Amino acid sequence: MSTSDIEPAPRPRRRDAQERHDRLIVAAQREFAARGVDASLEKIARDADVAIGTLYRHFPTRLDLLLAALEPRLREFSEGSKKALEIDDPWQGFVSYLENLFRVQAGDRGFNDFLSRRFPGSADTERIHDQMCRQIDDVLTRAQEAGEARADITLADIVNLIWSNGRMIDATSTTAPNAWRRQLHLMLDAYRAQRAHPIPEPPMTEQQLYDAMVRLSTAG
Amino acid sequence: MSTSDIEPAPRPRRRDAQERHDRLIVAAQREFAARGVDASLEKIARDADVAIGTLYRHFPTRLDLLLAALEPRLREFSEGSKKALEIDDPWQGFVSYLENLFRVQAGDRGFNDFLSRRFPGSADTERIHDQMCRQIDDVLTRAQEAGEARADITLADIVNLIWSNGRMIDATSTTAPNAWRRQLHLMLDAYRAQRAHPIPEPPMTEQQLYDAMVRLSTAG
DNA sequence: CCTCAAGTTGAGGTACCCCTCCGGATATTT
DNA sequence: AAATATCCGGAGGGGTACCTCAACTTGAGG
Structure with missing residues (x-):
């Protein structure tokens, strides 16, 4: 050599x-x-x-082009996240993180799709997804420990929320481009700790979550 | 003649x-x-x-075949709805209606898609959709008048919920086939009247809702 | 100006899909 | 058994998309 x-x-x-x-x-x-x-x-x-x-x-590959195209969005998202993570109040930090995520998601269907699919075999995208999951877990846990978010929800529930938001955006982006904010804040009411009712179903496991996302990339 | x-x-x-x-x-x-x-x-x-x-x-046409194929599902849904509509307790009626809807939705991707698309020009499907909207409006209004459901939500919010559920089902039907129940009951917590927080966004208008559904049928 | 590695082109192979059309097959009626 | 309305098959035209490759073009260093 x-x-x-x-x-x-x-x-x-x-x-x-x-x-x-x-x-x-x-x-x-x-x-x-x-x-x-x-x-x-x-x-x-x-x-x-x-x-x-x-x-x-x-x-x-398609993924090469996608990542190049998504770069500004990823940066935009990352900057907003940083700000949210710096907020002291746990609940506000949690809310800000999601508002930022949803806002970027609402502005770009590519990013929207990217959020709800995993591409096994691409170290790049796996890293991005893993980092996001870690951040969500952080803001959520912090809000839970402060007694602001209900204790019985997990990362999987937030990911479901992101999927749901994605669907709303697909449906409404041209007709009601801010509709997602309403849905988010309705959901946040359910995530507050006080007056939580029992939920008749356990959260998805990490494995289930991962499989579901992989499935979205492959299944037609 | x-x-x-x-x-x-x-x-x-x-x-x-x-x-x-x-x-x-x-x-x-x-x-x-x-x-x-x-x-x-x-x-x-x-x-x-x-x-x-x-x-x-x-x-x-594709729609002819789809309607023929969906007939048992529509019947199944219709029967479940009837039971829900007969329930006396307003909140329970509301919950049962949605549980029935989501259950059928979770069992059939065709029905799932059908729920979130409108097919302008087909009197048959328009009638089905209109009837569903009326029923949802009924159970919701009743729950609101009883003070059980928060007063600031509308039909459009429930339709959003149906869309969201559809996405969850697409993602999880093979890996966590009951995940939708959890999401529904989390959402229902947000729909209860007590302890509702203000939402920073008005509900979609009927027109916006209709346009969004039509869009799902056409846009790729 | 010349050379040539780097870059470009677009036809063409493969694989789907939608939908139409008409010669031929067939169940039913008489 | 014949007549015939009904029904069927499947080739074929038109479309879209993915991806490859051999022949050609061109920018840039010498």
């Missing part, structure tokens, strides 16, 4: 290639945002005024 | 035709239940061991 093997002279990308790369991302952002993760790659290529072969050269 | 115009000698269906008709319905039930309203008609024909042309002869 010589040093030249480790650093194989990475000549910079050609300018025209860079341009096409950028155009592809722009088109992909528009298309994924409007039609979700299953948007047509051929249409994205057409919109970007680029041949389909070029799309595949730059982004060998 | 002679009587012969009104009664144009309706010779009964041929026996072989009846058989194929029945096989098609069986296959359609299986397929719609498993894959939802957008199941492949060609696969249904293959499963029924019938040529695609024959399928179209018996059921000129």
Whole structure:
């Protein structure tokens, strides 16, 4: 192993290639945002005024393109999360975290889909999902320990909430783009600790949750 | 207009035709239940061991076949609804109505899809949907007038709940087939009158609701 | 200006799906 | 047994999408 093997002279990308790369991302952002993760790659290529072969050269898999397109959303989400995590009041932190998540989710069907599917085999996406789960677990636990959130709910319940929100957004994004906020706050009432009623069903296990998300990626 | 115009000698269906008709319905039930309203008609024909042309002869449109396949579900739902509507206690009636609805919804993806889409132009389906909306409105109003359900929710909120449930079912039907009950009862806590918090968003109007459902049938 | 690695193109293979049409098969009636 | 309305099969036209690859083009270093 010589040093030249480790650093194989990475000549910079050609300018025209860079341009096409950028155009592809722009088109992909528009298309994924409007039609979700299953948007047509051929249409994205057409919109970007680029041949389909070029799309595949730059982004060998759909997931590669999706992640490139979603990058700003992930950043936006991440910044909002950070703010929410810094809030002192446990209940407010919990609420802010979810409001931020739902807001970003409502603005991008690609992100929306991305949230409720797991892509086994992609370390990148698994990492993102795992981090989100950890954060949700944190804000939830903190709200529970403060006695603000009911003690009998778990991460799985919040994930269900995210799925539900996703469906609402699919239905209402063009006709009632803020409808999700109402649903969220109705739900939050149920999550407050006082006056909680018993629930006739245990929460999903982590395994069930994971399987369900994987299923959303595969099942037609 | 002679009587012969009104009664144009309706010779009964041929026996072989009846058989194929029945096989098609069986296959359609299986397929719609498993894959939802957008199941492949060609696969249904293959499963029924019938040529695609024959399928179209018996059921000129997808909706014709869907309604025929869904008939037992609709009946099952209707019977459960009737029982719920007879319950004296307003809150229990409300809960029972939703539990019945969600249970049927959880058992059939075709019915699940059917619930959250409207098919403008089909008097049949519009009637079914309208009747359901009226019933929901009834049980809800009764629970509200009894002071059991919070006064600031509307039909649209329940429909959102149905959509949400639909998403949960898509995700969990194979991995946690009873998960919907938990989500429902969590939600019901939010719907109880006592200790309701203000919601930062008005309910959807009827028009918004209708548009959203129509959109689910068309938008990809 | 020349060279050539890097990049591009788009036809073409595969696989679905929807829906129509008409020659041929068949159950039923007479 | 013949007549015939009814019914059936399935090829075929039209569409969309995924992905590959061989032939061509071009930017950039020398």
